[in-house]
Amino acid sequence: MSSALDATDVLVVGAGVAGLACARDLAAAGVSVRVVEASDAVGGRMRSDRIDGFVVDRGFQVFNTAYPQVRRRFDLKELRLRPFTPGFLVHTPNGRLTFCDPTRRPRTLPDLLSGRLAGPRDLAALGLLSARDMLLPPGRLKRRPDTTARTAFADAGISEEFVERLFRPFVAGVFLEDELETSSRVFHLVWRSMLRGTICLPTGGIGSVPRALAAGLPAGALRLETPVAGLTDHGVLTAGGVEIPARAVVVATDPGPAAALLPEVVLPDYRTVTTYYHVAARSPLGEPTLLVDVGRRFLNTCVLSDVVPSYAPPGRALIATSVIGRGGQARERELRAALAEAYGTGTDGWDLLTARTIEDALPVMPPPHPLTRTTRVAPGRYVCGDHRATGSVQGAMASGARAAREVLGDLRR
Numbered sequence: 001m002s003s004a005l006d007a008t009d010v011l012v013v014g015a016g017v018a019g020l021a022c023a024r025d026l027a028a029a030g031v032s033v034r035v036v037e038a039s040d041a042v043g044g045r046m047r048s049d050r051i052d053g054f055v056v057d058r059g060f061q062v063f064n065t066a067y068p069q070v071r072r073r074f075d076l077k078e079l080r081l082r083p084f085t086p087g088f089l090v091h092t093p094n095g096r097l098t099f100c101d102p103t104r105r106p107r108t109l110p111d112l113l114s115g116r117l118a119g120p121r122d123l124a125a126l127g128l129l130s131a132r133d134m135l136l137p138p139g140r141l142k143r144r145p146d147t148t149a150r151t152a153f154a155d156a157g158i159s160e161e162f163v164e165r166l167f168r169p170f171v172a173g174v175f176l177e178d179e180l181e182t183s184s185r186v187f188h189l190v191w192r193s194m195l196r197g198t199i200c201l202p203t204g205g206i207g208s209v210p211r212a213l214a215a216g217l218p219a220g221a222l223r224l225e226t227p228v229a230g231l232t233d234h235g236v237l238t239a240g241g242v243e244i245p246a247r248a249v250v251v252a253t254d255p256g257p258a259a260a261l262l263p264e265v266v267l268p269d270y271r272t273v274t275t276y277y278h279v280a281a282r283s284p285l286g287e288p289t290l291l292v293d294v295g296r297r298f299l300n301t302c303v304l305s306d307v308v309p310s311y312a313p314p315g316r317a318l319i320a321t322s323v324i325g326r327g328g329q330a331r332e333r334e335l336r337a338a339l340a341e342a343y344g345t346g347t348d349g350w351d352l353l354t355a356r357t358i359e360d361a362l363p364v365m366p367p368p369h370p371l372t373r374t375t376r377v378a379p380g381r382y383v384c385g386d387h388r389a390t391g392s393v394q395g396a397m398a399s400g401a402r403a404a405r406e407v408l409g410d411l412r413r
């Protein structure tokens, strides 16, 4: 074994948003903290790469300004956010429908009232569900009985037909599953944040979010390219054979390494997603909005360069389309056909820039789903990440914050 590094109060393993949020809170409380990250940059599942002048996020995802952890931690101006238009488009065999909260975009009111999207009963039921989710204090939403999202829509009086046309394709893109089996509690909280906030992308790519968190760490606290191989009685052992002593260790890795480092922790199953990035000579849409498919041949698609022009070099359009599970050539061919229909334009001339498959993208969240769980595993050992809360940026950072509170409480005791 090589020589030990300086001791620290707390060592955080993993520089995703959970680990970074945890480390920021610990440092703010005056505790000495070090973050060790296996890869060459921070961000974990929220990273962006540059390929041939395009910004490519490691799987398409969006940033919601209404998440409580987002509001608490970020200067939104600094992230230079570009918004999607509120609402989304639904591709159906009979044409494209626009779904939007009419209080945000009054121009979409005639679409809503035309009856093409839903009849008056469904619209009234949807209005009531949305008003409740938006206006009730979050504590009330959290205490409501937990069922599946599908049961919640039925309980709200929304017809199966409307669920199939609107919610099923949309929710599939949010939870990466198209059976509506995710916890209703989680759905209501996410729906609330969508109604109250704005869906955006940072100009520099989704990776700007963890980079902004890391920028607030004390100088020298972050060590990249330092995978942790195991926990010891006194801290951790890196894959390079260096022991780093610490009074407390917080494992903030993705689920695979977390299971290896802390075999006693029970982890949920995870969902896999693939995002295809296509390049076209011009935007097939001309609008910064999400498009979902009632046939569910893809989860969602959007022209990223319509949202953030600098995602593509001048004169090119970058289109991101996600599908459940792993990709492959045959799947990409089928996808092109579906996209040609959805965008109403030929896709044969599009180039495939790259595809990103994320095996452990989001935890499965069946009901009853605890929104937060203790991070304590054993004396001096903690675990945090989206698997301890909800599969989202909010959940990951909230879990990191909880780990920091529990560590601080224990150290002070």
Ligand SMILES: Cc1cc2nc3c(=O)[nH]c(=O)nc-3n(C[C@H](O)[C@H](O)[C@H](O)COP(=O)(O)OP(=O)(O)OC[C@H]3O[C@@H](n4cnc5c(N)ncnc54)[C@H](O)[C@@H]3O)c2cc1C
Pocket: 013, 014, 015, 016, 017, 018, 019, 036, 037, 038, 039, 042, 043, 044, 045, 046, 058, 059, 060, 061, 062, 063, 226, 227, 228, 229, 252, 253, 254, 257, 273, 358, 360, 361, 362, 384, 385, 386, 387, 390, 391, 392, 393, 394, 396
């Ligand atoms: C394609 C996709 C789309 C998504 N869409 C959304 C969305 O629209 N909205 C939303 O809110 N959320 C979305 N999410 C979820 C969100 O990105 C995650 O919940 C969140 O980023 C998880 O953060 P984390 O810190 O828990 O884990 P991670 O980001 O996985 O971070 C774990 C870190 O630990 C490091 N690590 C692993 N092993 C070791 C080791 N042995 N030693 C040291 N370091 C190690 C990893 O390299 C990584 O940096 C999406 C996720 C994906 C993948």
